[in-house]
Amino acid sequence: MGEIKKHDTPMVDELKKGRWPSFVDDIYTYGEKHKKQACFDIMGQLELSYQHKETHWKHGGIVGVFGYGGGVIGRYSDQQERFPAIWAFHTLRVHHPAAKWYHTKALRKLCDMWEHRGSGLVNFHGSTGDIILLGAVTEQLEYTFYDLTHQLHWDLGGSGSNLRSPACCMGKSLCEWALFDVQDMDYELTMYFQDELHRPAFPYKFKFKFSGCPLDCVAAVARADLSFVGTWRDDIKIDQEAVRAYVNGEIPPNAGAFSDRDWGPFDIKKEVIDLCPAKCMYWDEKEQKLYIDNKECVRCMHCIAVMPEALKPGDDRGVCILIGSKSVILEGAQLSSILAPFVKVEPPYDDIKDLVYKIWDYWMEVGKNRERVGELMQRIGLNRFLVDVLGIEPIPQHISIPRSEPYIFWREEEVPGGWKRDLAEFRKRHPI
């Protein structure tokens, strides 16, 4: 190994100060310890970006591993002479295990591998969910992939116009509110759709995300083309004793989430009953008893979150399937909208897989380049998408409010007599 070449990085060095973990300190410490020129060069290039206020990464660059169309993103510096150790700095997306649990044996081995093959820089995790290995030169890509698959039994995630690595919340592993097994469904669909994940053939990206309850910790409704959110349809389970304990101040409300400020004593009427969006709760002061009109409940989770030791979601649980969310590019941001408000899901989720194929078949046929499924839905109309494409019966739960303008695109077969008319007959009745 040759001498390390250091760069002056006064602006970047500013970020060593302060209390939040400093990535600059981390990268420099690591670079010094392991004599990694890439660490010094990336800090040098970042300094240059801080001076120019522009990125110094070139546009794209098609690289990958044989047989896969995704999982590796090409990246080249436009400062090849100045920062030769990062001339190529490709990204590998490594598919995270569901709910992001790890054992150190696996993590350490992954670290050893990445220190040997690449820059030693990582993201835990990328926005989609994958572990991101930042900074490999082209010739190391296949070796890294072979190390991953042979020595870690670990695969790459998705990138490009394909199924992206699905992601879920902590699910039943840690949370009492997980209303279906998000990890199992995530894993099962991930494995079933491996081909779609590695070999891009879609108009654009497609994401699955699984949240165990309507609190939606994995932001499924905001960033998944197909969002799965747990919900229930029977009664909220009430432990009246525990409710009284909250009312009497014996248990901190909201599991202690407001502990550092004096909000006054817990007031069940003000903090729960009056805030309930469905106004379906009643606290009987005399009886010291909580009543819920469960058929009116919209399951927002507020009362349960405020009194987790007293209230629990019901036992008749299922999944709300929503479709179409995405961020701004291209046609503006969208949230997912309800496709099926409540379905029971069971491994191996064959009905879900069928639905996915139905959506993909249509989208792959009709979708324009870089058109997300949500945008396609907007283009043809939710009503057509539900009825004509998926064959789903429209129900009020699909909308928040009916349309205001009565411009309706009638189908010919819906109109008595169809659209073929006899003009001569018409004029007989209505002479000019």
Added chain:
Amino acid sequence: MADEQVIEKLKELWNKYEEIEGKFKDEMDPVFDEPYYPGIAEKLYNPDKPMENRITDIGPPYFWQFMPPIIKKNFGKWKSHRIIRPGVIKRVSETGDVIYVVRCGTPRLETVDYIREICDIADKYCDGYVRWTTRNNVEFIVDSEEKLNALIEDLENRKHPNGSYKYPIGGTGAGVSSIVHTQGWIHCHTPAIDASGLVKSIMDEIFDYFGSHKLPAKTKLALACCLNMCGAVHCSDIAIVGIHRKPPFVEDDRISAVCEIPLAVAACPLGAVRPATVEIEGKKKKTVRVNVERCMFCGNCYTMCPAMPLADGEGDCITIVVGGKVSNRLSPPKFSRVVLTGIPNEPPRWPTTVKWIKRILEVYAQHANKYERVGVWIERIGWERFFELTDIPFTEKCIDDYRLAYTTYRTTTHFKFTKHVKTKLEDYYIQK
């Protein structure tokens, strides 16, 4: 071990994996007991026969193997939880088991040594098990108060050379979360701003809100370094977006060589890119022209075509959006709204952006009711009141003029008398 022996061993392990299709549940895949063998991939991968020894489509490791025994035992049996101090969640199971989850912020961009240190901690206190959250926090799980106290003390004492905490404890309850963010100048080719540096600058300033429960509700922050929004920031309480403000260059001399012209044309959501022909050194060349009047600087053309760069150190700026959420708690998920744009891009500490973020957070903390997320608070008090309280100057840039603009106009006489309301008509005219 000789290479042949290693390869033999790996084959044996692969057979074991294949036998059960990787579904290691009660015990971990024994492949992780093997050390990393640095030179083996060179023996397995043959560039002339790329399919030889290739393992594909195996997906991520099966999640069950990475969950600690106590989690497996209590999977789906969690009864309730309490946040016993910011960043520490006590979870109680129906089986009577109790665990303590300690949540720590991370910079997301880190080195393998930082991950190894997480492994050291997990080995010391958690039998080697560890997990990450969706928002880039790392979680350590222990099963006794003794271990918890030792772990907390240990974490609090781990600092980078210049004093920043390596693993600040927090991110629970009514505080700010870690900032979900993108790559920025460290690794992306389309950013308008940096990501990691800006996140570090903001978190340094609002650090106390990460490790405390002082806010009216959970407050989720996010950052996207361009409109592609890999960070899906469009549903965050407070978020930062990098914005380009100059129309793309068109590199006539190379565009036809590096881009598909029809794709570049189709890339523009506003039809502002049209095909054109120019003459260069007597030769006709196909290129495009941009109708700059229609350009909204989304950068989609550059994503499709490297010969249309639009980043500009002088022109690129920062936008702050507020009031979004994904949780269904109390009210449906909602988008964040643009309240401030044109903020200068100021590495390395971005003082103007940091100042405004802190201001919004503090005004929110002061005025919102308990349980009110930023967007819910603003809806209650009215956007005009929000602008007044925060002293954010309202500008025409906050008025939507894209697809769904009409839905954002004020079509009622309901408004509040803030400083924006005048008495005489003439006072409404822009003062020259």
